[in-house]
Every structure is written in C-alpha cells, then in structure tokens.
C-alpha cells in the first residue's frame with residue numbers, strides 16, 4: 041500500500057456503495073483522510089475506476105463494479121473486499137437513485153427500481169458485511185436516507201417511501217446488530233449539490249428549498265461525509281439506531297418539502 045497514511049492488516053476498512061461520484065465519493069475521501077482503507081462499490085464502472093484512481097491515497101482504495109440490488113453481485117463484491125483487505129469495519133449504504141414523479145405517472149418498473157436500489161441494496165450489503173464485521177469485534181453501518189424519508193410530499197412516492205423504509209430498516213438493524221457489536225445509524229441529508237440534484241431538482245424546487253431551509257443553501261457532499269464519518273467513529277460509540285438530519289435546519293423548521 042502506498043500513500044500518506046501507512047496501512048497494515050489492522051488498518052480499518054470502510055465499504056462505501058455508490059462511491060463513484062457525489063456524496064459517496066466524498067465519503068470515500070473522508071475515510072481515506074482519516075486513515076482507513078476504502079472499498080468503493082458502484083454500478084457505473086466507467087465513472088468509478090477513474091474516480092477511484094484520482095483519490096488522494098488511491099493506493100488504499102479498492103474499486104469494485106457492483107449493482108447493490110443484485111444479491112449475487114453484492115455477495116461477490118463483498119467477498120472481493122474481504123479477500124483484498126481481510127476485514128470490514130464500516131459500511132455506508134449510500135447508493136441511491138431518485139425518480140420524482142406523481143403517483144399516476146410513476147411506472148411499476150420505476151417504483152421497483154427505486155426500492156430495489158435504495159432499500160434492497162442496504163439490506164443485501166448489510167447482510168453480506170455484518171458477519172465479517174463480527175469476526176473482528178464489530179463495526180458500524182450508516183444508511184444514507186433523506187429528508188424525503190422524514191416528510192411526505194408530492195413527486196416522491198417511490199423515492200420518499202424507499203427512504204422512509206430505509207430509516208425503519210436502520211432501527212431494525214440497530215436493535216438486532218447492536219447485540220453483536222455493530223452500531224447502525226442513518227443520515228437524512230437535505231438537498232445536496234450533486235448529479236442527482238441536477239437530475240431531479242427543477243428550478244422551482246431549488247427556489248422553494250432556498251425558502252424553507254434556515255441556512256438558505258444546499259449542502260455539500262463533504263458536509264454529508266463528515267457527519268457520516270462522525271457516526272462511524274469512536275466519538276459516536278454510544279450512538280445507535282438514530283437518524284441524523286444534515287439539512288441546514290429544514291427538519292427543525294417543521295415545514296413541508298417543496
């Protein structure tokens with residue numbers, strides 16, 4: 041291994057899904073900057089491979105092409121991570137897709153695809169990683185949910201439902217896996233400037249977000265990454281089953297989503 045941090049078999053390992061860009065890539069960089077070795081999993085190999093190579097301390101990065109909604113691909117990807125690094129200490133279930141459409145316009149295929157990626161993916165990756173974490177004394181998992189999982193609104197029948205379910209999955213996982221030394225928490229980001237936001241946030245939604253967020257701006261991927269890193273760190277060693285809104289005060293204001 042090369043890089044500014046030296047690595048050995050006891051160096052912690054973080055797995056980040058959807059790590060090719062946006063919030064996942066920033067989370068990967070946070071772990072690297074904090075001395076971890078990192079496995080980035082993503083369905084988009086063309087974006088993942090160059091992104092992983094460009095990261096600071098890329099010698100401590102393993103990039104694995106994987107669709108998190110496919111049980112066989114998840115099993116094989118996590119086996120690769122264990123074979124390469126020998127352990128897994130943190131898992132961030134970040135891979136997600138958004139379809140913003142009214143109920144009548146959302147096809148069954150879109151509904152299934154959103155739930156398969158945002159919910160099944162977190163279930164499958166947790167199921168694959170947890171036994172490996174247990175072998176080295178435990179670990180921590182963070183599920184990247186959304187304020188759309190806290191507050192119902194128009195256009196988000198599939199996306200909001202998937203994130204609300206992910207928040208409940210977080211609590212189920214925390215209760216069960218806490219007994220074997222794995223803490224599980226969720227982050228509920230407000231709007232963050234990424235390719236996803238470019239895709240689904242219309243000019244009207246952007247303007248409305250400005251009005252309902254007390255800090256009057258979008259978050260950055262790095263702001264979600266540092267909160268995720270905190271939840272994975274020893275500083276959060278008694279935090280389990282919680283949802284941390286990283287949203288500029290949106291949830292506290294108690295207003296509706298645009």
Ligand code: NAD
Pocket residue numbers: 057058059060061062063064081082083084106107108109134135136137138157161184185186187228229230231232233234235236237
């Ligand atoms: P993004 O679209 O920029 O990045 C998502 C990444 O996930 C991409 O690299 C994509 O290829 C990957 N991915 C998609 N489907 C996958 C699959 N089946 N298997 C593996 N990888 C897959 O999005 P982002 O804004 O960085 O979002 C990251 C997470 O944060 C998502 O779960 C999203 O729902 C959540 N989130 C984003 C915002 C926002 O405003 N950007 C707000 C709240 C929550």
